[in-house]
């Protein structure tokens with residue numbers, strides 16, 4: 001059996017897959033970026049829609065934190081970056097293959 005996406009044998013296939021075992025590429029994930037205002041007027045950039053099985057949220061969080069030079073965390077399956085970094089985050093996600101949308 002070969003993978004229908006990369007045509008490699010299943011053991012050699014490294015395509016990202018979701019919890020049901022279906023191939024789910026970064027570009028096919030409906031990623032949304034929004035900036036929320038939290039307590040004391042602090043802004044948080046929230047990135048949702050990244051599949052936690054097909055993609056490694058911890059690695060993405062680390063990259064986004066570096067890119068924005070800001071703190072961040074994973075909360076309820078969404079990545080949160082402190083501050084308003086929507087544009088920077090979108091550019092970074094672009095580089096990782098995600099097609100994200102900024103929701104304002």
Ligand SMILES: [Zn+2]
Pocket residue numbers: 003004005006007008013014015
């Ligand atoms: Zn594959």
